[in-house]
Amino acid sequence: MRHYKRDTREDYFEQFGDDENFDAAYKKMRRIKGFYSHLRIYVIVNIIIIITNLNRDWFGRGADLYESGLLDWHTYSTALFWGIGLFFHALSVFGENLFFGQEWQEKKIQKYMDKERSKLKK
Template sequence: MKRDRENRYDRKEMDLNNPDSEYEMAYRKVKKIKGFYIHLMVYVLVNAFIILSSMNRNSFQNGDFLNWQTYSTALFWGIGLVAHGLSVFGRNIFFGENWEEKKIKQFMDKEKSQKWE
């Protein structure tokens, strides 16, 4: 039954006026967001374990704590995590919708207020 439900949610063509299709779209979005947060939690836990396990009294004295091997997993996995976040939240995560238009209007309003008319 779960497989049937997932197949229903993967349909490309949905009737946007149908309340069921709105629910399906919201359900898929929530699943994607939940998947990202689980990925983030596992990333933090695993990389914290790797970094903390490399910490001991000798590693600070020998400079081993600053080795590439200590942080390479966090770096490359972090790149994948950023890509996952962009696929879930979209590219407009920092700028949002209509950001350019709002910024242009803000600068135009600022120019108007600074003129000596």
């Protein structure tokens, strides 16, 4: 797999040369890809952990909702703490513009300006 990655990078390198913009874009792409891999693993592992905890408790203690593990802290604690780490990973990859970034602000400003223009034309 690493050989394929190296060949792919070398193909792009031949096309773009020693371009700093390409290097920055390539690094950004790798960071985004790493985040989505982390997210995928987070979802898969936590689904397995939660189902395992619920099944263990369900068969072990009976079918009562409160005794089944559905409301137990340990069933969801891994997902919670790992989710906090995943949130900070998202911030490090996407930056501070994750929620209300510059692009979002520009779209909202444009939307309100268009709305005001349409009111003035009437």
